[in-house]
Amino acid sequence: MLKKKLCILLALLFILSFVSCGDNSSPAANESSFEYSKAALSGELTVRFLDVGQGDAILIAFPDGEFMLIDAGVYSNKRAVLDKLEKYGVERIEYAVFTHFDADHIGAAAEVINDYKVSNVIMPDAVATSKTYDNLLSALEEHEETKVIKGEAGYKFELGGALFEVLSPFDTEGADANETSVVLLMTYDDIHMLFMGDAEKTNEEKIVNHYGAAYIKADLIKIGHHGSSTSSSSFFLLAVSPEYAVISCGEGNPYGHPTQETLDTLSRLGITCFRTDTEGTVTAVTDGKKITMLTES
Numbered sequence: 431m432l433k434k435k436l437c438i439l440l441a442l443l444f445i446l447s448f449v450s451c452g453d454n455s456s457p458a459a460n461e462s463s464f465e466y467s468k469a470a471l472s473g474e475l476t477v478r479f480l481d482v483g484q485g486d487a488i489l490i491a492f493p494d495g496e497f498m499l500i501d502a503g504v505y506s507n508k509r510a511v512l513d514k515l516e517k518y519g520v521e522r523i524e525y526a527v528f529t530h531f532d533a534d535h536i537g538a539a540a541e542v543i544n545d546y547k548v549s550n551v552i553m554p555d556a557v558a559t560s561k562t563y564d565n566l567l568s569a570l571e572e573h574e575e576t577k578v579i580k581g582e583a584g585y586k587f588e589l590g591g592a593l594f595e596v597l598s599p600f601d602t603e604g605a606d607a608n609e610t611s612v613v614l615l616m617t618y619d620d621i622h623m624l625f626m627g628d629a630e631k632t633n634e635e636k637i638v639n640h641y642g643a644a645y646i647k648a649d650l651i652k653i654g655h656h657g658s659s660t661s662s663s664s665f666f667l668l669a670v671s672p673e674y675a676v677i678s679c680g681e682g683n684p685y686g687h688p689t690q691e692t693l694d695t696l697s698r699l700g701i702t703c704f705r706t707d708t709e710g711t712v713t714a715v716t717d718g719k720k721i722t723m724l725t726e727s
Contacts, residue, residue: 486535525551529625555581621721653688709725
């Protein structure tokens with residue numbers, strides 16, 4: 431059964447690589463289709479880095495009432511994600527981005543697909559061998575109305591007055607799970623936010639070398655891999671040059687996230703850091719000109 435599901439998904443992703451991605455192979459490939467209209471902005475955009483334990487889940491609420499979800503928490507605590515979606519009044523999700531297939535990023539993915547009207551799912555062209563991944567495939571099979579889009583460098587879309595671009599991965603063949611992470615850059619008027627998934631230093635170097643530092647500068651970064659030492663190099667953070675960083679991790683987690691090395695790097699570079707393990711859900715509110723940071727603590 432699992433092999434059948436894997437074949438179905440791979441076939442779907444293969445088709446969508448032609449239908450959905452078009453000429454998105456470079457940063458400027460579909461530039462003309464995404465001319466950013468500042469006039470479209472009509473209010474505040476809210477990004478909530480949800481406190482769901484040792485996992486990632488980011489809920490973006492747009493001024494027009496639409497929602498986007500990036501990752502779906504940890505399998506052992508998936509109820510936390512669903513409770514948060516209910517708390518913030520989510521009924522429909524326009525885009526659900528599952529950055530990669532580790533269980534601490536797709537823990538409640540199947541339940542999200544089954545319980546909410548999800549229009550689009552973006553995920554990498556990769557496979558996994560886990561019950562969590564199997565559950566996600568089953569949910570996607572049952573909900574054919576949900577469009578599956580291959581997350582690869584160059585893909586762009588607009589939602590709620592914001593422009594999103596996938597910066598990585600470039601190629602998933604032979605890569606480990608973290609290196610297949612879908613990295614998203616969001617532009618909302620003058621504000622830029624970067625969502626790293628569990629991308630590693632290898633991804634970071636490729637991103638800087640491909641796009642250049644000016645292209646990837648951001649006001650806020652969601653730190654890769656929960657603050658692990660395998661991500662967030664000084665080289666990359668200097669290029670991004672953010673004012674704020676957010677680390678999603680669980681209190682007292684057994685992995686030592688975030689590492690002191692990452693915290694020291696952020697401190698040395700003068701980047702203000704927020705953590706879900708110590709401050710609960712971290713919220714960034716922006717009107718396109720400035721960011722206001724809020725915490726539960």
